[in-house]
Amino acid sequence: MPCLFSIATNLISSQLINTLQPLNMATNGLPSMELKGSVSSPLDIPVPRCSLGSSSGLHYGSLINSVSSLAPLAADKPAISPRRAYIAIAVLCYVNLLNYMERYTIAGVLSEIQKFFDISDSTAGLLQTVFICSFLLLAPLFGYLGDRYNRKYIMLCGLSVWLLTAAGSSLVTGSQFWLLVLLRAFVGVGEASYSTVAPTIIGDLFSGGQRSIMICIFYIFIPVGSGLGYITGAGSANLTGDWRWALRITPIMGVVGLILMVFLCPNPPRGAAETHGDGVTGHSSYMEDVKYLLKNKSYVWSSLGVTALAFLTGALAFWLPTFLARAPITQGLRPPCTGDTCNSTDSYIFGAVTVATGILGGALGTTLSRHLRDKFSHADPLICAVGMLGSVPCLFITIFVASSSIPATYVFIFFGELLLSLNWAVLADILLYVVVPTRRATAEALQITVGHLLGDAGSPYLLGVISDAIRSSNPKTHEWNFWSLMYSLLLCPFVGILGGVFFLITTMYITEDRKAVQRLVEEDLRPQQRPTPDSSMELSDKRTV
Secondary structure (H helix, E strand, O other): HHHHHHHHHHHHHHHHHHHHHHHHHHHOOOOOOOOOOHHHHHHOOOOOOOOOOOOOOOOOOOOOOOOOOOOOOOHHOOOOOOHHHHHHHHHHHHHHHHHHHHHHHHOHHHHHHHHHHHHOOOHHHHHHHHHHHHHHHHHHHHHHHHOOOHHHHHHHHHHHHHHHHHHHHHHOOOOOOHHHHHHHHHHHHHHHHOOOHHHHHHHHHOOOOHHHHHHHHHHHHHHHHHHHHHHHHHHHHHHHHHHHHHHHOOOOHHHHHHHHHHHHOOOOOOOOOOOOOOOOOOOOOOHHHHHHHHHHHHHHHHHHHHHHHHHHHHHHHHHHHHHHHHHHHHHHHOOOOOOOOOOOHHHHHHHHHHHEEEEHHHHHHHHHHHHHHOOOOOOOHHHHHHHHHHHHHHHHHHHHOOOHHHHHHHHHHHHHHHHHHHHHHHHHHHHHHHOOHHHHHHHHHHHHHHHHEEEEEOHHHHHHHHHHHHHHHHOOHHHHHHHHHHHHHHHHHHHHHHHHHHHHHHOHHHHHHHHHHHHHHHHHHOOOOOHHHHHOOOOOOOOOO
């Protein structure tokens, strides 16, 4: 609408100029002047552009393809109403909750699955690995589409595939483990479409401190959903006596989420929060987007930190419930699992701890970020580094104390997960303010791809392989099942140290990278001066109509 209003204004101005100029010249007794280009015809009047008009590549820090010159009245255009934006956040958070519930439901009933299919630790780890592999392979595709096409439709299509395949995985028989693995791979389609696109929609609905709060709320549902996944998985298996019911809960709830998304989730213009609802569009190629991101040092180093975090949390989330279930057997506090369903107490407790630490850690991380960011421009990656490095001693103590004291183990699990949970919302906020609006979906996708490829795509399987290798050199007793898994988990703290170093390096670049984006956004959002009659006569025909 601002573009149409500006066109009409310029056309009226042109007609007034053409009408009044001969009169003005006659009054002053001056000879007639030949007018150049734009004044000779209304069609040659330059029209303010409402989208990005360059298809050339971007240099790092440039907003040529991200925040274009806006119409003079762009600031008057209302963005999506706050009420509708808050409703959209609620829907997106609900679906995010279901995504992570479904991802870790299997971990809550892993012992039952291993017994049902008679598979080893390494084979069981494949269930998570194939899911993450499909997730990371498809993330770049959805990131490319998310920066160019309707993001709401992309999420709806992906979630539909997720619902069908997640429900189908609950119908496999004991001789069809390969089918369960295949269906788990297809579940990754839905999560890839959602995880790459949803944060960019939030970034276009809110800005500044309000965006940080909304991103925090959205990412709190990662640990909350994970914890509820353990609880609902183990609970439904116990109630029904069949572990396959654990895989049917989230698809049922997902149908509700799909309907809510159809009617309540908008597709805001890209960059709407920064341009008062007007939005921006870009015409760069995918390779230009990738080159831009690779030159963004804050993005690169923080993505490496995300990779270490994904490796650590992926391995712990998948194996800790099983590790905790084996610990009481080693201590003689509980008999080994022999029936169709096993004791799920540890899945309940671990799930509850994950939910609590996710909420507390996410809120604490965002609060620290908001209070420290104005005083220390590098506060965000520093918070992430403290969270990663602080969790390392907690993880070491957790691994070694489990053989002697279960209550003490849960205490250190609580503090370790609390420190790790500081990172989720802060990391998402970092990406949104160091990457230009039209490349955020691509940035999310590449971060997801690298993070999962080198992180939690292989960590559950790798730890399973290490555990099997250690156990094969000793008698296969219940006690050695615990010890072999314990030794394999020792890899996680060392990865945590590496992730902390990556975040410390990010602190060296975050200030300049953020200022570069802010400076260019502010410059491009300044209202353009309308041309005066004298200057408009000299406008070249080469201007865009």
